[in-house]
Amino acid sequence: MNTSTRPPAAGSGPPPPTTGTDGAPPGLTADTIADSAGGLTFDLAAPPGVRTTWSAALVLRLRGADAEEVRLPLGPNGAGGLRAVLPSTVALAEGRWQVYADLGDGHAPHRLLPGLNDLRSLVDRRPLAGIGRLGVRIPYTTKLGNLALRSWLRGPHAEAGDILVEPAGMTVEGRLYGALPGEGAHVEARARRTAGGGATVTVPLTADGARFSFTLPYAGPVGHWRGGGEPWDLWLVPAEGAPPVRIGRLLDDVADKKQIFAYPAMPVPAAGAEVRVGPYYTLDNDLALRVAGPETTD
Amino acid sequence: MQISFLIHNAYGIGGTIRTTFNLAHALSARHDVEIVSVLRHRDTPVLDLGPGVRLRHLVDLREDSPAYDGDDPAFARAAKVFPAAEGRSGQYSELTDRRIARHLRRVEADLVVGTRPGLNVHIARQTRRGVVRVGQEHLTLDSHSRALRLALRGVYPRLDALTTVTEADATAYRRLRLPGVRVEAVPNSVPAPGLAPADATGKWVVAAGRLARVKRYDVLIRAFAQVAAARPDWRLRIYGGGSEKAALRALIDELGLYNHVFLMGPANPLETEWAKGSIAAVSSSLESFGMTIVEAMRCGLPVVATDCPHGPGEIIDDGVDGRLVPVGDPGALAGALLSLIDDDAERRRMGRAALTAAARFDPARIAARYETLFGQLLDEKRSNRLRGALHRTRGALLSGAYTTKDAASAALRGVRTV
Numbered sequence: 001m002n003t004s005t006r007p008p009a010a011g012s013g014p015p016p017p018t019t020g021t022d023g024a025p026p027g028l029t030a031d032t033i034a035d036s037a038g039g040l041t042f043d044l045a046a047p048p049g050v051r052t053t054w055s056a057a058l059v060l061r062l063r064g065a066d067a068e069e070v071r072l073p074l075g076p077n078g079a080g081g082l083r084a085v086l087p088s089t090v091a092l093a094e095g096r097w098q099v100y101a102d103l104g105d106g107h108a109p110h111r112l113l114p115g116l117n118d119l120r121s122l123v124d125r126r127p128l129a130g131i132g133r134l135g136v137r138i139p140y141t142t143k144l145g146n147l148a149l150r151s152w153l154r155g156p157h158a159e160a161g162d163i164l165v166e167p168a169g170m171t172v173e174g175r176l177y178g179a180l181p182g183e184g185a186h187v188e189a190r191a192r193r194t195a196g197g198g199a200t201v202t203v204p205l206t207a208d209g210a211r212f213s214f215t216l217p218y219a220g221p222v223g224h225w226r227g228g229g230e231p232w233d234l235w236l237v238p239a240e241g242a243p244p245v246r247i248g249r250l251l252d253d254v255a256d257k258k259q260i261f262a263y264p265a266m267p268v269p270a271a272g273a274e275v276r277v278g279p280y281y282t283l284d285n286d287l288a289l290r291v292a293g294p295e296t297t298d
Numbered sequence: 299m300q301i302s303f304l305i306h307n308a309y310g311i312g313g314t315i316r317t318t319f320n321l322a323h324a325l326s327a328r329h330d331v332e333i334v335s336v337l338r339h340r341d342t343p344v345l346d347l348g349p350g351v352r353l354r355h356l357v358d359l360r361e362d363s364p365a366y367d368g369d370d371p372a373f374a375r376a377a378k379v380f381p382a383a384e385g386r387s388g389q390y391s392e393l394t395d396r397r398i399a400r401h402l403r404r405v406e407a408d409l410v411v412g413t414r415p416g417l418n419v420h421i422a423r424q425t426r427r428g429v430v431r432v433g434q435e436h437l438t439l440d441s442h443s444r445a446l447r448l449a450l451r452g453v454y455p456r457l458d459a460l461t462t463v464t465e466a467d468a469t470a471y472r473r474l475r476l477p478g479v480r481v482e483a484v485p486n487s488v489p490a491p492g493l494a495p496a497d498a499t500g501k502w503v504v505a506a507g508r509l510a511r512v513k514r515y516d517v518l519i520r521a522f523a524q525v526a527a528a529r530p531d532w533r534l535r536i537y538g539g540g541s542e543k544a545a546l547r548a549l550i551d552e553l554g555l556y557n558h559v560f561l562m563g564p565a566n567p568l569e570t571e572w573a574k575g576s577i578a579a580v581s582s583s584l585e586s587f588g589m590t591i592v593e594a595m596r597c598g599l600p601v602v603a604t605d606c607p608h609g610p611g612e613i614i615d616d617g618v619d620g621r622l623v624p625v626g627d628p629g630a631l632a633g634a635l636l637s638l639i640d641d642d643a644e645r646r647r648m649g650r651a652a653l654t655a656a657a658r659f660d661p662a663r664i665a666a667r668y669e670t671l672f673g674q675l676l677d678e679k680r681s682n683r684l685r686g687a688l689h690r691t692r693g694a695l696l697s698g699a700y701t702t703k704d705a706a707s708a709a710l711r712g713v714r715t716v
Binding site (some may be wrong): 031115116117118119120123124131141162163165190253254259260261262264 | 381492493496500501502545551556557560561562563566567568570573574
């Protein structure tokens with residue numbers, strides 16, 4: 001079995017490493033357990049010799065923002081380790097949060113390493129449609145092997161589900177949280193680059209309670225194509241005059257959707273060329289449409 | 299007992315390294331255990347070895363190390379002891395020949411255990427007298443080239459024991475006739491996962507493995523087209539990376555399964571991913587053991603697997619803790635998956651049975667089997683030195699005879715045997 005670089009698990013397997021890469025005390029590993037409401041529990045396997053004080057805290061730092069920090073009390077978990085809880089009610093700004101443990105011992109906080117992320121309750125997550133503001137936090141492992149969280153905070157939120165790709169366009173099914181589609185509800189596809197002239201293509205929205213669907217014919221965006229690759233971002237306007245809501249896919253355990261939720265691109269005739277058009281998820285897990293000319297490679 | 303494992307490279311990633319670490323760690327609870335890594339290319343192992351097991355290397359390939367061996371001229375010359383027909387022979391050299399020979403001549407242990415054919419050859423030929431020689435086969439005899447099989451047949455009689463990971467492969471090695479060599483099947487071990495088992499409520503089928511031809515994920519995806527047609531609320535996740543990714547992606551798109559089948563990429567660790575599923579699927583045409591089957595079972599999943607050589611049929615009790623289906627038959631695979639999808643009670647029952655049955659692969663239980671085997675081998679060696687000496691002489695004579703005969707036939711075909 002060569003699927004992964006999985007180290008032997010806790011339990012009857014070898015224990016976690018006792019030496020860290022950045023000096024003493026050694027690398028601290030955290031297991032996380034997600035609940036379906038959006039809360040996260042962190043359990044730290046503190047190696048012997050690590051002492052904490054009353055001021056010990058789990059520290060979350062927003063990447064790219066100097067001062068943005070959230071501290072959560074870190075106390076004994078009854079099993080010889082340490083526990084901190086991030087309740088769904090604590091709002092985290094959208095972005096990537098690095099996870100540290102401040103043991104309250106006067107040393108700088110320690111970057112945490114990932115243990116087991118038990119995210120099964122996030123798979124097929126279905127919050128109450130009436131939820132005002134939806135918080136999503138998905139633990140993941142960074143390229144350098146550290147524990148981090150991706151966070152989204154949206155209200156209302158338009159969750160994309162199945163997408164049916166056809167030669168002439170796509171049909172997206174989804175669910176709206178924190179609002180109900182009303183009179184004049186529609187979807188806007190907006191050309192991301194100014195080269196597209198800030199073009200917007202509008203299509204009607206069909207709603208059944210919180211569930212919605214819309215069909216976006218490719219002819220609209222393709223009509224604005226002037227060469228190269230053009231991404232179009234998709235916004236749902238719940239009612240005439242209401243602020244638009246970005247359509248995305250957030251309600252599961254997959255931190256990065258782009259490579260995993262992949263869809264076919266269809267050939268569509270455009271001005272003097274054939275372009276390829278298809279939906280994709282952005283690096284922020286928002287739904288977009290790409291119109292790619294014959295010379296674009298991605 | 300003092301036990302010394304000899305491994306290709308303990309600093310890499312792979313099934314042999316993981317299973318060797320698990321075994322060494324479990325044995326170290328009661329024995330003195332070391333792992334000797336022929337090569338070392340990084341400072342610390344990727345996989346956790348834990349305390350209690352000593353790890354050392356023979357050839358240092360860390361370029362920033364003062365003891366760097368890569369510029370030794372002997373490192374550039376082809377190996378003479380390590381068989382040329384072995385898959386890793388490109389990484390072996392006159393230098394590894396020399397270092398391994400010196401290690402085996404001086405080794406302070408009751409037993410030495412080789413973890414791949416080329417290293418077993420070294421152990422058979424070069425271990426000092428009085429030390430029990432054990433070879434492990436982590437693949438299978440029939441996965442080796444004819445040239446390698448001939449080389450092994452010539453040298454393996456000088457081993458005291460050879461272990462395989464399946465009974466099927468043990469039978470194949472017994473047919474090879476290795477006089478005086480005890481051939482025994484001991485499966486790989488899988489530790490208990492560090493989280494609660496799956497609860498069989500999620501509508502997900504999970505598969506995991508390299509995206510390689512031999513895993514036949516094309517068959518699984520075609521099977522899932524039938525599953526999705528009957529039960530569109532169920533979906534499939536395939537974990538792993540590999541050369542078949544683009545072809546599988548294209549097949550998913552061609553069959554219009556992009557809302558039902560997901561290529562998840564490599565996952566580490568895997569147990570958290572099994573726990574999200576309710577059924578595991580294995581579509582391989584060949585599994586020398588079937589580590590993923592045991593991993594999934596330890597997470598409480600019933601496994602639907604192809605009854606391919608060699609492992610699945612020895613791990614799964616068909617109809618009790620999983621299902622076995624013919625190789626390369628999407629219809630049969632879909633039928634077995636649907637039988638578990640459509641029967642919640644049966645799925646739960648099989649999942650519980652899988653959890654119970656897979657406990658036999660716990661590292662402590664597998665280590666106990668090795669402990670018994672090693673103890674018996676050591677007793678034989680100690681209690682009857684005369685017989686041991688006779689055995690060795692006979693083994694050497696026989697293996698000499700084989701070597702001569704095989705070398706002669708190999709020479710006719712221009713194959714180098716050793």
